Structures are given as structure tokens and as C-alpha cells.
Amino acid sequence: MYSKQILSLLKKKGIEIGDEVRLDSPKGAFIGLLMPRPEGAEGTFVIKLPNGYNLGIDAKGAELSLVKKSQPAKPHGAEPKDRGEIAIIGCGGTIASKVEYRTGAVYPAISPREMRNAFPDVDRIATIHTRQLFELFSEDMAAPHWAILAKAIAEEVKDGAKGVVVMHGTDTMSYTSAAISFMLQGLPVPVVLTGAQRSSDRPSSDNRLNLLNSVFAAKQDLGEVGVCMHAGPSDDICHLHRGTRVRKMHSSRRDAFKSINSPPIAVLDYRSSVFKPLTQYKKRSAPGSLRLEAKISDNVALIQVHPNIKPKFIASLSSYDGVVLMATGLGHIPTNPFNDKHATQIFPAVSELIESGIPVVLAPQTIYGRLNLKVYTNGRLLLDAGVIGDGMDWTPECAYVKLCWVLGQAKDMKKVKQLMETDLAGEIGIRSPLEVD
Amino acid sequence: MVKIGLEIHQRLACGKLFCACPSDLAEPEAKPDLVIRRRLHPVLSEMGEIDEASKAEFGKGRTFAYHAFRSSNCLVEIDEEPPHNINPDALAIALELAQHLDMKTVDELHIMRKMVIDGSNTSGFQRTAIAAFDGRLETSQGPIGIPLLAVEEESAGIVGSEGSESAYRLDRLGIPLVEITTTPDIKSPEHLLEVAEKIGMLMRATGKVARGLGTIRQDVNISTERGARVEIKGAQDLKMLPLLAQNEVKRQDGLIAIMDELRTRFKGKVILNCMPVDVTDALASTKSPLISKGLASGASVFGLVLEKHAGLIGREIQPGRRYGTELSDYAKTAGVKGIIHSDEDMAKYSITGEEAAALRQSLGMKQGDAFVLVVAPAEQAKAALAKALERAKMDFIPAETRRANQDGTTSYMRPLPGKARLYPETDVPPVRITKELLASVSKGEGLEDKKARLLKLLGNAEMADRMLRSRNLALFEGLVKDGADPTLVANTLESTLVSLRREGAEVRDPNAMLPGLFALHAKGAFVKAAIPDILREIAGGKALADAVKDYSIISGKELEKIAKELGFDMKAIMSKYRTRIDPKELESILRKKKQENKE
Known part of the structure; x- marks a missing residue:
């Protein structure tokens, strides 16, 4: 932002961001558009020159005058009311972010309508209609949003959508995909989440391939929640991952999303109409069989166990309704069975949480692999204390979301344990695949 | 009045501009460690609309194969990671060059994205920022203005194109460059050479710019009074610049003469109402190797009549290049190898007189008309002739970006881009050019x-x-x-x-x-x-x-011995032991001897 001084000067002279101005500075005269300054030195004017370049010139000693007022941007018309076979729901995120040139900020604000304008190919795959639900970065998505989204999807299905695509920020997409996997049971249509790792304001964005393949996936005979993203660094094929199995495994690559401990559902290539299954999946349930179970607790903690973790910290988790511990190795936490004088143990603190009625669920911090609490003493102690998760191969995020959702359904510890350890949406596998990736 | 300006791109001798990769190129023959295939597509403008020009370009459905090398690439160049901060070494060099050109520096550097639609950048844009402005260069013909110095990233180098795919090497992508632009005040082709040389030497004098083949590129902007502005790219040799400029003036003058002649022939405005015609039948049994080979592979022959153009298509406008070459360049953008036109000697193609007559008849040609032929698959042939017609219809000299040829002539590349489409690089915040930074930039020797x-x-x-x-x-x-x-x-x-x-x-x-x-x-x-x-x-x-x-110095007693053996004859000694003897020592021995002899 510009300084208060500059802002009041602009007001006095009737100059607004976007206007054509003349800046007479000690370094010379510049004529160009006055640009916004979302960051950086607030006492420096940003001018867009006629050749398109922006440059910054200090306001000190410079005189600004108005040359020409800018033309206000044309407002967009209302979203057309026509319904298509596929509903596209916008939640924000990189797939739908753009630079607001008048303010210079990046907004998660491209409406699905703009997406359709940008990707006319969509119409070749399916007829669509669009709905902007949130304008959020994915890190701001929380349990209440998951419930609102699940309800919106259920409405679309009720209104006749043959498939649903959700545009979502990638950072927490796997939490949302897991949540709606539990909330939407007996799905008669595919629900496909997608996003982009490279912003949509660049010609190389992955949003196009991801979106088009998602629409294509939403037409398949599939009754599950999936995540559709690039399978590799090339713009050729996408993977459709199971909503409860997927995890973002890289901060920036296009192929950041991987199915953990399970193959992706399918390989997708809309260009050649390829939907190649890589594992078994649920077909569409009969129309009318959708059950919405959107009740969810947002009072659950997800904690990574680490060397030096303090019992006091574990005890402080007693204000939560449930705790997921990302345990080491096969499912371990510091128990200090050999009474080493430098070691501390958190086992008693964990036991106390469980005794006080707070379910404690384990998940592997190795991400890949299955928990097994019977191999070492440490695990057996935990098992005896009543932790949940022995034998599970779920991701920490999925275990976390599932506990949130289960606590929305049941309070009784026995019922919670039973629900947690039952496969509800493909989140638990009983066979470990030969390959990791 | 001819206006000539220069745009110089010089690689800087430091690491890449927006990542920590070295600016080293892989061996020319090196196999890539990774090949990825991408597509680029148009993006929404600030108004939420698609730029029509980029839509047309991206709409061609081209794929790009990018060849990456572990030694010189990371995730940034393959557009799998956001750019890092701007390389401070590159910025310092750019600021130093600006000082040598008496330029003023911006108070804040704003990195922009310049749309590049040919696939030569994995992101679809080139990052560029104005670092300095309003400089000058003294020359023998008076001062020349240096209105702009930008620091920007090098593009990827093309490997080749086949069908709808172009391949690029990424080792070059991201090497820092400075772009230095002059005002269009260069007086003559000779003056152009002087300005280009002087800027080049001035940069090299700092010792901080890259040396060697391809590290400097000079683009020439030329506009003539009745012609248009043309940008000539890719002159590898400075000495070529005067010739390029002369030839460009010659080309525009030649085209203007053709345009005037056509207006006379048409008695006013030149209006061409013609369509590509399938003339395959007229040439079905030709012995012409070029045509019969094409026909055998399923191609067709399409022709286009250019009314009242006889004699003009073959007219030379640059050494070895005719107006027909210009039409051919446009046709080639549709992927064909070239054209045949009626001002050429048909015998060259083994087209007989009867065939030529049949051809003229099936095209419905009148006296004074000319034709252009293309041998290619039907759709492609039609597209190629449509491009040639588009050029022929231009009743003006088109503003173009042209490629410098080895012989000092130029070929058409693409229309000159309109106002460059730049938008802010939101991944890299603006950089404050502080007094401290400027002070720390050592203005080396000028x-x-x-x-x-x-x-x-x-x-x-x-x-x-x-x-x-x-x-x-x-x-x-x-x-x-x-x-x-x-x-x-x-x-x-x-x-x-x-x-x-x-x-x-x-x-x-x-x-x-x-x-x-x-x-x-x-x-x-x-x-x-x-x-x-x-x-x-x-x-x-x-x-x-x-x-x-084997070259240890012979001196002292040993040298005296040799001198004695060879009779203290300087010439004889040196001719035998030139590479082993310090002449000064030998001289002193000889002097001593002379002295002794005297005594």
C-alpha cells in the first residue's frame, strides 16, 4: 500500500489507481499508468510505462499530475442459469487465482464462469454449470467448510448433476477430499476435486489439464470422491486418486499428489478418452441412495511425535475431544522401558488422555507403510492402554479427518474405536502393495 | 529518411537469474537427463478476457518437448518451482553497466512477465525488469540515447521442430542477460557498426559479461519513411550489421517500387479477389520430380492467380531474394517447403510448355497475371496459399520481425508484436535499489x-x-x-x-x-x-x-662452454640454443670475451 501521505495527496488531486499520470521527478518525467503497490516501499510510485514495463520512482521531490482518468472495468454479467450435466464448484485456490491488475494482488477469485471462458474445450467434454462457493486459500478451509461443501454437493446431486467437480486449493485438498468422502455416502455420481500447482495467470499452468481431466472423470461410472491432478511433470496424463488415500507430497511440482499405500484409482487422458483403472473402485450407487452425514467435530489435534516431546505438552491436549499422534516407525512413542536417565516418556500422559475418555489415534509419520503395535514392547504398551490404529495404513491427514468426522457421529469410546477401525471410504487397506509409488 | 536503432542482448558472467543453477551450457551433443512435454495456453487478461493474438498462437495445439540437464537445470527452469529471488550478482553487473552508459537507475526494480508464445520459455513468459533509463553513448557522429537497460532471463534454445512439436534445450534458460536499447538516431549502416562495437567493448571492459559464441545478440530496428519498422533478429556477427541495414533499406525500396508499379497497373487501389484452386489434374502426368514425388505421396497442387503481377514476383529486392521469396516466407509459416511462381523458369522444375499452358488455363489466367503454386496435402496447401495471399494483399510494407540470414539478407519470422504484453511477476517482490546497493556496485574502469x-x-x-x-x-x-x-x-x-x-x-x-x-x-x-x-x-x-x-635455461659455466665451442659466434649460438638461452647473459659473456680479446 502507498503511505497515508501519498493516499491523501492522490485524493486531493482526484487521482486514482489505474489513471494515466505524469510524474516529474528528479530523475526525469514519466507518463504512464499509476499502478497499485501491494507490497514494498510505500513512498515509491509504481508507474506502468507505455511499453508495458513497471518501474518504481521515489515520491520524494516528485510532482504527480493527472493526465487521464481510467476507464472503469466492465462489470461481469450474472452467471448464466443454465444447468449442465456436470456441476463445477469453486472454493478458491491457485487453480482459480488471478492478479487483480488494478490492485496488484493475487485473488482466489476466478469464477467458474471465467474458467469456462478460459477453457472452451470443457464444452467438448460435457455440458457444465458453475457455482462459486468460497473464495478461500486452502489453508483457511476448516471443518465447517467441509460440511458446507458436502451439503452443496448433495444439493447439486439432488438437482440432477451427473457429476461434480470441486476446484480447491492444493495445500489442504487431501483433508477436504477425505472429509467429504466420509460425509457423502452412497454416492450416485463421481465427486472430483482438482487444483493447480502453478497459478492460472501463467500460460504453463497445470489448471487446464487438471480441470479438463476432472470433468472427464466426473462423467465416468464412479461412485467415489477422487482427486485429479497431473501424474507427472508433462502435460499428458492425470491420476485420479482416492479421496481418502491421496496426499500432497511436494511443495511445488505438478505431480505433487500421490496415492499412499494404494494405487491411484485410474489414469486419465480426456484427449483420447482414456479412463484406465489401476485398482478396484465403487461404481455409481443407485439414484437417490446418497446419504449426507455432515456432522463433524473441529476439536481434534494432530500431533507429530518427536524426540524431546514433553509429557506436559501431551497433558495439555486434554482440552481436545480427540488426538491423532503421528507415531514413529511401526507406531511408537517415547515410553522409556529401560529407564534411561536422559530419556523422558510421554506414555503415562497418553494413557491418562485415554482414561479420561479422549480417543488417541495413531498414524504413521513415515507416511508410507502400515502400523503394527505387536512387534515391540512399546507398541504393546500402547495397545494395552487402548490406542486406536493398530494395523492401519492410513495417512495422518485421513486419520485426523476421520476422527473429526467419527466424533461428529459418536461419543462412546467403544463406538469411536469400532468406527475408526472399520473401512468406510477406502481409507484402510488390508493388503500392502508391492510398490511404494 | 532511414531510422536505425539497436537492441543488444548480452549474457552476464554469473549464475542464473532466478535460481541457483550455474550458467554453464551442457555439451552440444549431451543427451538430456529428462524430457518433459508441455502445452501452453492463453491466460485471462486483467479484464477477464483472452488475448486474441495469443489465443490464435496457442490454439495451434502445439506441444513442446523440453530437454533438461542435471548439471544446469533445477525445478525452476522446468516451471515446477517458483523463481527464487533475483540473483544479486546479475543485478550488480546490470547496475554497473548502467553507470558506464550514464544512465539513471530506477528506485525500485519491478520484475515483469513478457508473454512468449513460441514455447521458448517453459512458463510461457520471459521475466524482465527495467533497471535503468535515460543514458547516452558518445560516438563519432554525436551522442546516441540509451533509453533502456533491462535485466532479463535468456530463453531456451530450440533443438528442432517436427510436425506439431518443437523441442527446446533448457540449459540456456534463465541465464541473465542485459538488454540495452538505443534511440533510433543511428545515422548510417557504418555508424550502426560503431555503436554496436562500442557498446560491446564497453560491456566487455568490465570483465563481467559472458564471452564466446552466442553470448551477445544484436537486433536492429530499421524504419524507412515510406516503409515500416522492421526488427532484425539473430545477427551473430557484428560486421554483418551494416550489410543487414543496407539490404533492409534496399528491400523496402524494392517493395515500394513494386507497390507503385502495381498501383499503376491497377490504376489505383490493388484489389485481389482470388482463391486457391486445385490444379492437380493439369499436372497429373508431369515428369517434374518435385511435383510427381509430391503427388505420389498423396499431396495436391494448388495454385493462386495474382492478377497483373507478371514480372513482379521475380523481381529481386535483396541479393538473391525476390518478391516471390517474401510470399514464400509467408507460405512457409503453414509448414510447406516453399512455392513455385510464374516468373521462374518452368524448365527448372521440368514442367513442360504444354503443362504450363494447361496450368494457366485451369487457373483461368489472363495476360499479365502471375501464379503461385504449392505442392502439399490439400488443407496445408490451401493454408499456405492463404498466407501468401495475405501478404500479396498488403498494400503497404508490413511491420515485421525478420531473421538475419548468413548472407546479410533477412527472412520473415512473424509480425512485429504490438505493445508488448507485460504483467507483473507476482512470485518475486519488487527490489529496492538503495543508495547502499548503488554504492556497493563498483563502477569498474570505463x-x-x-x-x-x-x-x-x-x-x-x-x-x-x-x-x-x-x-x-x-x-x-x-x-x-x-x-x-x-x-x-x-x-x-x-x-x-x-x-x-x-x-x-x-x-x-x-x-x-x-x-x-x-x-x-x-x-x-x-x-x-x-x-x-x-x-x-x-x-x-x-x-x-x-x-x-627440455627447456631449462643454460647459463653460467655451461653457457660459457657452449659459447667457446661455437667460437663466440652470437648468430651460431642463438640459432642452435635460442630456446634455452637468455640472450642478455649471452651478450654479457660475448662482451666479456671481446673485452678480453682487446686486452
């Missing part, structure tokens, strides 16, 4: 200072000028700084190495080897006359230590 110092060092204007222009300047400076004799170093670099190379004894890596050689010379390991022989042995594969073994 060109004039350097000239004067070299003259003082070498005492010879010709050698000083040669050194100033030499690609070995930085090596020279380093060796002299380490204490070597300037004249000896200059002679070794500019004369000895060159003549050794001519006789086939090329010293591979002088930068690595010469410091050791001159250090040994300074220690008295050999005399300077031995240097060519030692270098010859090194070129032959010997290590430095082995190469100098």
Missing part, C-alpha cells in the same frame, strides 16, 4: 580508462586496441596482475596461440594452463623464446611440468 591503461602497459597503440577487443582480455588482465610481462602475455595470447592453432596445435584450455606457465617463467624455468615450443608440446598432450623439462 572503456576510455581501460584504453589508456592498456596503451600505457603495452606501449603500442595497435596492440592495445587489439587487446581491448580480444576475447582473451580477462585472461590478459589476470596474468598481468600476477606479474607477467604485459607485452609477452599479449603476444602469447594474440599471436603465438593463434599461429599454433593455424598449424593445428590448439592449446585446449589457456585459462587454466597459462597462469602456471607464466608463473614458471617468472621463476626462471625457461626463457620467453621457448614459450611457443612449450605450448606446442602442451597442445600435443604433454602436461605443463613435462613440457618445460
Whole structure:
């Protein structure tokens, strides 16, 4: 932002961001558009020159005058009311972010309508209609949003959508995909989440391939929640991952999303109409069989166990309704069975949480692999204390979301344990695949 | 009135601009470690609309194969990771160059994205930022304005195109460049060469810009009064610039003459109402190898009548290039190899007189008309002729980006882009150009200072000028700084190495080897006359230590002995032991002897 001084000067002279101005500075005269300054030195004017370049010139000693007022941007018309076979729901995120040139900020604000304008190919795959639900970065998505989204999807299905695509920020997409996997049971249509790792304001964005393949996936005979993203660094094929199995495994690559401990559902290539299954999946349930179970607790903690973790910290988790511990190795936490004088143990603190009625669920911090609490003493102690998760191969995020959702359904510890350890949406596998990736 | 301006792109001698990769190129023959395939597509403008020009370009459905190399690429170049902060070394060099050009610097650097639609950048844009403006350069014809110095990233180098795919190497992508633009005040083609040379030398004098083939590129902007502005890209050799400029003026003059002639023939406005016609039947049984081969592979022959154009299509407008070549360049953008036109000798293609007559008939041609033919699959042939017609219909000189050819002529590349489409690079915040930063940028020696110092060092204007222009300047400076004799170093670099190379004894890596050689010379390991022989042995594969073994200096008693054996005859001694003897010592021995004889 510009300084208060500059802002009041602009007001006095009737100059607004976007206007054509003349800046007479000690370094010379510049004529160009006055640009916004979302960051950086607030006492420096940003001018867009006629050749398109922006440059910054200090306001000190410079005189600004108005040359020409800018033309206000044309407002967009209302979203057309026509319904298509596929509903596209916008939640924000990189797939739908753009630079607001008048303010210079990046907004998660491209409406699905703009997406359709940008990707006319969509119409070749399916007829669509669009709905902007949130304008959020994915890190701001929380349990209440998951419930609102699940309800919106259920409405679309009720209104006749043959498939649903959700545009979502990638950072927490796997939490949302897991949540709606539990909330939407007996799905008669595919629900496909997608996003982009490279912003949509660049010609190389992955949003196009991801979106088009998602629409294509939403037409398949599939009754599950999936995540559709690039399978590799090339713009050729996408993977459709199971909503409860997927995890973002890289901060920036296009192929950041991987199915953990399970193959992706399918390989997708809309260009050649390829939907190649890589594992078994649920077909569409009969129309009318959708059950919405959107009740969810947002009072659950997800904690990574680490060397030096303090019992006091574990005890402080007693204000939560449930705790997921990302345990080491096969499912371990510091128990200090050999009474080493430098070691501390958190086992008693964990036991106390469980005794006080707070379910404690384990998940592997190795991400890949299955928990097994019977191999070492440490695990057996935990098992005896009543932790949940022995034998599970779920991701920490999925275990976390599932506990949130289960606590929305049941309070009784026995019922919670039973629900947690039952496969509800493909989140638990009983066979470990030969390959990791 | 011809207006000539220059745009110089110079690679900087430092790491890449927006990541930590080195600016080293992989070996030309190196196999890529990773090949990825991408597509680019238009993006929404600030108004939420798609730019029509980029939509047309991206709409071609092209794919791009990017060849990446572990040694010179990371995730940033393959657009799998956001750019890092701007390389401060590159920024410092750009600011130093700006000082040498008397430019004013921006208070804040804003990095922009310049749309690049040909796939030469994985992101679909080139990052560029204005660092300085309003500079000047003194020349023999008065000062020339330097309105802009931008720091930007190098594009990827094209490997080739096949069908709808183009392949690019990514080792070059992201190397820092400065772009320096002059005002269009260059007076003549000769003046152009002077300005280009001077800016080049000025940059090299800093020792902070890259050297070698492809590290500097000069684009020339030329506009003529009745013609148009044309940007000529890709001149590798500076000496080509005057010829390029002359030929461009010739081309525009030639085109204007053709345009005037057509207006006379049409008695006013030139109006072409014609469509590509399938003339395959007229040539179905031709013996013309070009056509029959095409027909056998399923191609068709399409023709286009250009009314009242007879004699003009074959008219030369640049050496070896006719108006027809211009039409052909446009047709080639549709992927065909070229055109055949009626001002050519049909015998060249083994098209008989009867066939030509049949052709004229099926095209419905009248006296004074001309034709253009294309042999290609039907759709492509029609598209190619449509492009040729688009050019023929232009009743003006089109503003174009043209490629410099080896012979000093130019070929059409694409229309000159309109106002460059730039938008902010949101991944990299603006950079404050502080007083401290400017103060820390050492304005090294300027060109004039350097000239004067070299003259003082070498005492010879010709050698000083040669050194100033030499690609070995930085090596020279380093060796002299380490204490070597300037004249000896200059002679070794500019004369000895060159003549050794001519006789086939090329010293591979002088930068690595010469410091050791001159250090040994300074220690008295050999005399300077031995240097060519030692270098010859090194070129032959010997290590430095082995190469100098046979050249240890003969002195003292041993030298006196040899002098005696050869009768104290200077000439005889030197002719036998030239590379082993310090002439000064020998002289003193001979002087002593003479003295003795006198006594």
C-alpha cells in the first residue's frame, strides 16, 4: 500500500489507481499508468510505462499530475442459469487465482464462469454449470467448510448433476477430499476435486489439464470422491486418486499428489478418452441412495511425535475431544522401558488422555507403510492402554479427518474405536502393495 | 529518411537469474537427463478476457518437448518451482553497466512477465525488469540515447521442430542477460557498426559479461519513411550489421517500387479477389520430380492467380531474394517447403510448355497475371496459399520481425508484436535499489580508462586496441596482475596461440594452463623464446611440468662452454640454443670475451 501521505495527496488531486499520470521527478518525467503497490516501499510510485514495463520512482521531490482518468472495468454479467450435466464448484485456490491488475494482488477469485471462458474445450467434454462457493486459500478451509461443501454437493446431486467437480486449493485438498468422502455416502455420481500447482495467470499452468481431466472423470461410472491432478511433470496424463488415500507430497511440482499405500484409482487422458483403472473402485450407487452425514467435530489435534516431546505438552491436549499422534516407525512413542536417565516418556500422559475418555489415534509419520503395535514392547504398551490404529495404513491427514468426522457421529469410546477401525471410504487397506509409488 | 536503432542482448558472467543453477551450457551433443512435454495456453487478461493474438498462437495445439540437464537445470527452469529471488550478482553487473552508459537507475526494480508464445520459455513468459533509463553513448557522429537497460532471463534454445512439436534445450534458460536499447538516431549502416562495437567493448571492459559464441545478440530496428519498422533478429556477427541495414533499406525500396508499379497497373487501389484452386489434374502426368514425388505421396497442387503481377514476383529486392521469396516466407509459416511462381523458369522444375499452358488455363489466367503454386496435402496447401495471399494483399510494407540470414539478407519470422504484453511477476517482490546497493556496485574502469591503461602497459597503440577487443582480455588482465610481462602475455595470447592453432596445435584450455606457465617463467624455468615450443608440446598432450623439462635455461659455466665451442659466434649460438638461452647473459659473456680479446 502507498503511505497515508501519498493516499491523501492522490485524493486531493482526484487521482486514482489505474489513471494515466505524469510524474516529474528528479530523475526525469514519466507518463504512464499509476499502478497499485501491494507490497514494498510505500513512498515509491509504481508507474506502468507505455511499453508495458513497471518501474518504481521515489515520491520524494516528485510532482504527480493527472493526465487521464481510467476507464472503469466492465462489470461481469450474472452467471448464466443454465444447468449442465456436470456441476463445477469453486472454493478458491491457485487453480482459480488471478492478479487483480488494478490492485496488484493475487485473488482466489476466478469464477467458474471465467474458467469456462478460459477453457472452451470443457464444452467438448460435457455440458457444465458453475457455482462459486468460497473464495478461500486452502489453508483457511476448516471443518465447517467441509460440511458446507458436502451439503452443496448433495444439493447439486439432488438437482440432477451427473457429476461434480470441486476446484480447491492444493495445500489442504487431501483433508477436504477425505472429509467429504466420509460425509457423502452412497454416492450416485463421481465427486472430483482438482487444483493447480502453478497459478492460472501463467500460460504453463497445470489448471487446464487438471480441470479438463476432472470433468472427464466426473462423467465416468464412479461412485467415489477422487482427486485429479497431473501424474507427472508433462502435460499428458492425470491420476485420479482416492479421496481418502491421496496426499500432497511436494511443495511445488505438478505431480505433487500421490496415492499412499494404494494405487491411484485410474489414469486419465480426456484427449483420447482414456479412463484406465489401476485398482478396484465403487461404481455409481443407485439414484437417490446418497446419504449426507455432515456432522463433524473441529476439536481434534494432530500431533507429530518427536524426540524431546514433553509429557506436559501431551497433558495439555486434554482440552481436545480427540488426538491423532503421528507415531514413529511401526507406531511408537517415547515410553522409556529401560529407564534411561536422559530419556523422558510421554506414555503415562497418553494413557491418562485415554482414561479420561479422549480417543488417541495413531498414524504413521513415515507416511508410507502400515502400523503394527505387536512387534515391540512399546507398541504393546500402547495397545494395552487402548490406542486406536493398530494395523492401519492410513495417512495422518485421513486419520485426523476421520476422527473429526467419527466424533461428529459418536461419543462412546467403544463406538469411536469400532468406527475408526472399520473401512468406510477406502481409507484402510488390508493388503500392502508391492510398490511404494 | 532511414531510422536505425539497436537492441543488444548480452549474457552476464554469473549464475542464473532466478535460481541457483550455474550458467554453464551442457555439451552440444549431451543427451538430456529428462524430457518433459508441455502445452501452453492463453491466460485471462486483467479484464477477464483472452488475448486474441495469443489465443490464435496457442490454439495451434502445439506441444513442446523440453530437454533438461542435471548439471544446469533445477525445478525452476522446468516451471515446477517458483523463481527464487533475483540473483544479486546479475543485478550488480546490470547496475554497473548502467553507470558506464550514464544512465539513471530506477528506485525500485519491478520484475515483469513478457508473454512468449513460441514455447521458448517453459512458463510461457520471459521475466524482465527495467533497471535503468535515460543514458547516452558518445560516438563519432554525436551522442546516441540509451533509453533502456533491462535485466532479463535468456530463453531456451530450440533443438528442432517436427510436425506439431518443437523441442527446446533448457540449459540456456534463465541465464541473465542485459538488454540495452538505443534511440533510433543511428545515422548510417557504418555508424550502426560503431555503436554496436562500442557498446560491446564497453560491456566487455568490465570483465563481467559472458564471452564466446552466442553470448551477445544484436537486433536492429530499421524504419524507412515510406516503409515500416522492421526488427532484425539473430545477427551473430557484428560486421554483418551494416550489410543487414543496407539490404533492409534496399528491400523496402524494392517493395515500394513494386507497390507503385502495381498501383499503376491497377490504376489505383490493388484489389485481389482470388482463391486457391486445385490444379492437380493439369499436372497429373508431369515428369517434374518435385511435383510427381509430391503427388505420389498423396499431396495436391494448388495454385493462386495474382492478377497483373507478371514480372513482379521475380523481381529481386535483396541479393538473391525476390518478391516471390517474401510470399514464400509467408507460405512457409503453414509448414510447406516453399512455392513455385510464374516468373521462374518452368524448365527448372521440368514442367513442360504444354503443362504450363494447361496450368494457366485451369487457373483461368489472363495476360499479365502471375501464379503461385504449392505442392502439399490439400488443407496445408490451401493454408499456405492463404498466407501468401495475405501478404500479396498488403498494400503497404508490413511491420515485421525478420531473421538475419548468413548472407546479410533477412527472412520473415512473424509480425512485429504490438505493445508488448507485460504483467507483473507476482512470485518475486519488487527490489529496492538503495543508495547502499548503488554504492556497493563498483563502477569498474570505463572503456576510455581501460584504453589508456592498456596503451600505457603495452606501449603500442595497435596492440592495445587489439587487446581491448580480444576475447582473451580477462585472461590478459589476470596474468598481468600476477606479474607477467604485459607485452609477452599479449603476444602469447594474440599471436603465438593463434599461429599454433593455424598449424593445428590448439592449446585446449589457456585459462587454466597459462597462469602456471607464466608463473614458471617468472621463476626462471625457461626463457620467453621457448614459450611457443612449450605450448606446442602442451597442445600435443604433454602436461605443463613435462613440457618445460627440455627447456631449462643454460647459463653460467655451461653457457660459457657452449659459447667457446661455437667460437663466440652470437648468430651460431642463438640459432642452435635460442630456446634455452637468455640472450642478455649471452651478450654479457660475448662482451666479456671481446673485452678480453682487446686486452
